[in-house]
Amino acid sequence: MAVAWVDIDRYERLWIVLSAAVLLALMLVLAYSIWGLDIRLIGDAGQVDPATVTQRPPFDQPGVYEEGPGKYRVVMVARAWSFQPAEVRIPAGADVTFQVTSLDVIHGFRVPYTTINQMLVPGQVSEIQYRFTEPGEHVLLCHEYCGVGHHIMEGRIIVEPAATAGR
């Protein structure tokens, strides 16, 4: 190693090796979480023109769609300073795909205490997968500054007991 040409104290060398080893170990953990546990970040889910996106499917009719047994798609649009639909009802235990885009500026899409944590960028579609296991009510909030009304931009996700959702 090239560094061996310079004056390195032996304790210093030990520290360097340990530092590199710790970072390498952390990278391996990260790699395991990506390829072993399949934790995927949001990728490319397509592009749209925000000026006309609400005239065409799927964003012309935001709402909750049952796509199969235990599979739901929630189509939403975000604009300053609301989500549409503002309230979403889905059954507990269902695999939900949120398909969201912004009509104006950059917004955020966050359901507290979950890993639903995305950016909404005008011109881009964000697709987020999640499964709510317990019935209950969740706040959906915008977590990126989007103008003076940013802090009032919120929605509700109501997770209903699986039976009442009529599956």
Added chain:
Amino acid sequence: MNLQPPPVAEPGTGPVPGLEEIYRADSLHIRIMIYTSFVLLAIGGFFGTLQALDKFQVDLYRFLPGNLQLYYTGLTAHGVVLALLFTGTFIIGFLSLALVHGLRRPLADRGLAWATVAVALTGALALLITIFRNQATVLFTFYAPLQAHPGFYAGLVLVALATWMAALNGWVTWRAWKRDHPNERTPLMAFAALATWAMWFLASLGLAVALLVYLLPWSMGQQAQVNPLLTRALFWFTGHPLVYFWLLPAYVSWYTMLPAQVGGRLFSESLSRLVFLLFVVLATPTGLHHMYTDPGVAHGYKVLHGVMTYAVIFPSLVTAFTVVASVEEGARRRGGRGYIMWLLALPWLSNPSVAGQLLGMLIFATGGITGLINSSLNMNLIVHNTLWVVGHLHTQVAGAVTLTFMAISYWLVPLLSGRQLWGRRWAVLQVWSWFFGTAIMARGMHWMGLASTPRRTFLTHAPYADLFGEWYWGGALTAAGGVILLLSGGLFLLVMARTALGARRTEPMAVPEAQPLHHPVIIPRWLDRISPWFALGLALAAAAWVPSLWRMAVHYPQVTGFQLW
């Protein structure tokens, strides 16, 4: 051939012939930059405390006049003034002095130095005016398609230009020095300052393109639309290494000055150089970890930037050894004993400049760990855009960087102004209270962030704020820390003002400069050059960024602008 600079005593401890004459030529323009940074610290810090109180649902904005009642105007001012202007002006002044002292010669181009001051001040004024006239309430990240007044983007261009002019002046001075000293190694202090400028120049290219090619023409109406994802990515091209641009001047002090201040010597000059050069190489291909949750950015590039962010932690880990070992050597020469107890031999309560820097390092270590968490893409899903990230940022910028800049000021301002430091005891109280203020506030922010509190949000008036009982105590700590920081910051400005206007100093002073511990100092040639490392950094940055940016620029839609404030 080894350079043996003349021995330099601790500041204020003995005669240092000739050095004050060398500083004199550049003293005034450096002082203007440093004093300007203090005024900016006062403006930006004031809003910071109001924001901290908001996290405890205390709204003081309604007592303010006009546009200042708007939370997000103050938030924009806080970010722009502290993250860009306070840091930028202090760094221009401080790195200039480090070069002047390191090379033992005035800056090569006096006219350029004054032009730098003029450009920086004009840019700062343009930013302050547009922000406080409520024409640019876009926060310091200015994500398009939020559209600010052209004066805001022009101000940013000027401030960036001023940093480039200061870098150019350093480079020209270095070239002149090399002509006069063809066979000598560049002294470490100057080398570290130059490497910092090289890192920043490479990193700032993204911001330059974002502003000059897209945002400025768009705000002036020459382009109807803007590409929001592209300009956001270009922001983060510069936005993450911007943190290293704040940090490396603190490293310049920790490596090349602090050991001398505690009576120690620099443990390893080779590794010190390697650390600065590694930042030149590794700092820029990291920014996509700020966009882990963005649509339209490929997973693979996000992972690549995450790995590169881990890599850039390596030089900071090396720093933890080299700097602490150098300080330990000083502590032992002061009579320190034992594995741990030598720490007590350091002047924690008598030397505000030393205590401030040591406390800054302590808080920096905690921020390194939270930084690892943020850059881990799996854990990032929990903390992204929450107050956790704000807590992390404040340990690094308010903690490590600002506390170190304050600590530096305790010898820098007496040196430049020719005055005695006023109120040494107050200064010691100031650095300790700043340390605890930052620690308490950051603890509150981390706590709230783990409870999903969104950042950049006027919480007092958010309808969902009451739903989360956990936010209460985190908010209390955040607010308490914010108030402590306001008092401590006020004390800092008081000490600086009384010093700058106070009694003349009688004894001569010099920039503290650490001498090497091991002799002879053997430095291979590849650790005395910057351009090959710069080229390597440029290649890595291109590989990590260009494919993503190209795809965004060519394929992604343009949108129109909005003013939503």
